[in-house]
Amino acid sequence: NAGVTQTPKFQVLKTGQSMTLQCAQDMNHNSMYWYRQDPGMGLRLIYYSASEGTTDKGEVPNGYNVSRLNKREFSLRLESAAPSQTSVYFCASSVSGQGTYEQYFGPGTRLTVT
């Protein structure tokens, strides 16, 4: 099992450009998440998907959109990138959002917006 995979690993964008970060998991998990990691701020939840067909905003959703394409895939889109979106983005998945569970993380995407 590959677990949680993310593409790309690195990306540099100019302000105003758009891009989609891809995430896939092969653990048959119901729930998936997108976080951003910034120095001194820890991990902050951007969006999550409790199950296939549903998505909800997290703590910092502004400037982002998501799509739960199917049970395996959960993408994050930046429509018009801004320097404030320079960060490391992590995708995670878990069996469900109910009960005691572990979140499994991807390797991250390092995004720089100039």
Place this chain on the structure above:
Amino acid sequence: AQRVTQPEKLLSVFKGAPVELKCNYSYSGSPELFWYVQYSRQRLQLLLRHISRESIKGFTADLNKGETSFHLKKPFAQEEDSAMYYCALKGVDTGFQKLVFGTGTRLLVSP
């Protein structure tokens, strides 16, 4: 409000010294707490959870509801313990349980 506070950004110790990474939480319900670890060039992974009352890699953490704390401890630090450590709280929001992470503490163990 659900909040996790890790007061130390960096904790630097020598090999063999005891380690305590502090975590305090704010939550009105019954909390579930976790420690996640991120080693250099590796992905974030679960280290331990309070309900398991387990010791992983020599680390333990006890939930103290009176002090609203979940500090991570190890009696003798090793160089391979150097990593970023995140305390996380499982809260409930609109019926879906999400993790709220602290800001993290970088542990540096020197030889």
